[in-house]
Amino acid sequence: MGKRTIIPFGPQHPVLPEPVHLDLVIEDEKVIEAIPSIGFIHRGLEKLVEKKEYTELVYVIERICGICSFGHGWGYCHAVESLMNIEIPERANYLRTIWHELSRMHSHMLWLGLLADGFGFESLFMHCWRLREKVLDLFEKTTGGRVIFSVCKVGGVRKDIDKADLKEIVNVTRGMEKEFRELADTFMKDYSVKNRLAGIGVLSKEDALELCTVGPMARASGVYLDMRLTGHGVYDKLGFEPCIETAGDCYARCIVRIREIYQSIDLISKAAEMIPDGEIAVPVKGNLPKGEFIARLEQPRGECFYYAKGADSKFLERFRVRTPTNINLPALVKILQGCDLADVPMLILTIDPCISCTER
Amino acid sequence: MASFKLGRMVMRSLFKKPATLMYPVIQREWQERTRGHIENEIDECIFCGICQKKCPANALTVDKISKSWTIARMQCIQCSCCIEVCPKKCLKNMNIYTSPSTEKVVDRYVGSPQESKPVPKAAPEEENEAVGEKVL
Numbered sequence: 001m002g003k004r005t006i007i008p009f010g011p012q013h014p015v016l017p018e019p020v021h022l023d024l025v026i027e028d029e030k031v032i033e034a035i036p037s038i039g040f041i042h043r044g045l046e047k048l049v050e051k052k053e054y055t056e057l058v059y060v061i062e063r064i065c066g067i068c069s070f071g072h073g074w075g076y077c078h079a080v081e082s083l084m085n086i087e088i089p090e091r092a093n094y095l096r097t098i099w100h101e102l103s104r105m106h107s108h109m110l111w112l113g114l115l116a117d118g119f120g121f122e123s124l125f126m127h128c129w130r131l132r133e134k135v136l137d138l139f140e141k142t143t144g145g146r147v148i149f150s151v152c153k154v155g156g157v158r159k160d161i162d163k164a165d166l167k168e169i170v171n172v173t174r175g176m177e178k179e180f181r182e183l184a185d186t187f188m189k190d191y192s193v194k195n196r197l198a199g200i201g202v203l204s205k206e207d208a209l210e211l212c213t214v215g216p217m218a219r220a221s222g223v224y225l226d227m228r229l230t231g232h233g234v235y236d237k238l239g240f241e242p243c244i245e246t247a248g249d250c251y252a253r254c255i256v257r258i259r260e261i262y263q264s265i266d267l268i269s270k271a272a273e274m275i276p277d278g279e280i281a282v283p284v285k286g287n288l289p290k291g292e293f294i295a296r297l298e299q300p301r302g303e304c305f306y307y308a309k310g311a312d313s314k315f316l317e318r319f320r321v322r323t324p325t326n327i328n329l330p331a332l333v334k335i336l337q338g339c340d341l342a343d344v345p346m347l348i349l350t351i352d353p354c355i356s357c358t359e360r
Numbered sequence: 361m362a363s364f365k366l367g368r369m370v371m372r373s374l375f376k377k378p379a380t381l382m383y384p385v386i387q388r389e390w391q392e393r394t395r396g397h398i399e400n401e402i403d404e405c406i407f408c409g410i411c412q413k414k415c416p417a418n419a420l421t422v423d424k425i426s427k428s429w430t431i432a433r434m435q436c437i438q439c440s441c442c443i444e445v446c447p448k449k450c451l452k453n454m455n456i457y458t459s460p461s462t463e464k465v466v467d468r469y470v471g472s473p474q475e476s477k478p479v480p481k482a483a484p485e486e487e488n489e490a491v492g493e494k495v496l
């Protein structure tokens with residue numbers, strides 16, 4: 001038995017731009033235990049519900065995260081709309097779905113790039129991000145922002161996408177699919193990439209269920225779980241089926257995300273085809289948010305949970321977000337036990353941590 | 361095998377023009393919808409203060425008495441909320457960003473004093489330099 005040492009990992013570490021700190025208890029290059037600590041970038045966004053009217057708060061809530069900003073806005077709006085019994089127009093629902101799926105594409109591409117960077121494959125990293133840029137350009141064209149869109153509002157959406165732009169979205173994403181196939185092949189077949197990922201950090205289905213993992217992490221362990229099945233947006237009309245892998249290792253998590261990018265491209269094309277004409281927003285007048293509601297939404301990183309409590313005034317009484325990274329941290333601690341020290345960055349990356357979301 | 365695939369992509373990009381722009385020399389083209397910064401057509405503004413109330417970032421200060429409309433550029437999050445609520449529709453979204461700065465820029469727009477007269481329509485509007493002056 002070797003000597004035990006504690007190695008601090010983060011909150012600033014070259015492999016991970018996110019401030020999460022882990023105390024790794026090491027014995028002979030093997031991690032025995034990992035003790036995470038978060039809380040370095042708490043911003044108190046939830047507290048702001050007391051200061052901002054519910055209609056303006058959406059712009060604050062969107063800024064919880066730079067990657068899944070659209071989803072946060074949507075989750076908030078969905079919760080508030082339900083409190084006020086607002087039925088949003090069908091077209092708005094379709095537009096939200098399209099933007100959300102574009103967000104998923106860019107989030108997963110960003111993640112693939114970070115993963116490639118994590119195992120030192122620089123050119124793969126650059127090409128992932130180069131491709132991702134096209135999605136950001138689409139965002140800028142349709143919403144006016146590259147990262148924060150500010151298009152979701154209580155009652156619908158603020159901007160419409162016209163026919164020509166919808167066509168462009170489909171053409172660009174279809175064009176990306178071809179290029180992405182080359183990148184995905186590298187991730188899936190390259191010997192050195194496989195060596196770094198396959199068989200590492202296995203999370204069994206039982207553990208995944210017990211630790212309540214969500215999102216691609218759960219799906220890579222064979223858990224049939226995706227909030228898009230619960231009927232938010234128009235996913236039921238698009239014939240959505242989640243991507244499931246069973247191996248539960250880093251490689252499977254990578255495959256799930258790659259398959260989800262293809263799936264998002266298909267969903268976007270279908271939605272662009274089926275989108276009905278009509279209004280994009282309904283006016284929000286009259287009654288004020290009252291009661292309690294929990295909205296659940298599938299973010300790129302997994303299930304996100306929005307709790308809203310209205311006080312029959314312009315200000316919500318309480319708003320809370322439970323983010324996917326938050327729930328996946330116990331699973332991370334679990335898979336870190338017994339892994340090699342050199343694999344730690346890979347394992348942390350494959351849960352796709354978003355600490356800014358987690359701490360809000 | 362797969363490495364060769366990426367190799368092909370790398371080779372291709374070697375002969376293509378770069379994916380990035382040589383920034384200060386070549387400027388980026390902004391989209392029509394790009395939310396760059398907010399401008400106020402100050403002569404239209406009635407200093408009602410609704411935009412200040414609704415701004416989620418508290419970036420605006422409206423003063424009815426001195427007829428000034430002030431925006432803290434670094435505080436503004438470009439959400440366009442003020443544009444939506446303005447009753448006179450005098451706020452506009454410009455698709456060019458303000459230039460980078462190391463200081464917290466505050467732009468102050470002051471309405472023309474003529475308008476403070478009780479009958480504003482009577483005064484010939486072309487004469488006075490109506491454009492709001494900018495004070496850093």
Ligand code: SF4
Pocket residue numbers: 400404405406407408409410411412422429445446447448449450451
């Ligand atoms: S809401 Fe419009 S009119 Fe009123 S103060 Fe603001 S800019 Fe002026």
Ligand code: SF4
Pocket residue numbers: 398414415416417418419420431435436437438439440441442443
């Ligand atoms: S764009 Fe948004 S943050 Fe900026 S001044 Fe207008 S309301 Fe405030």
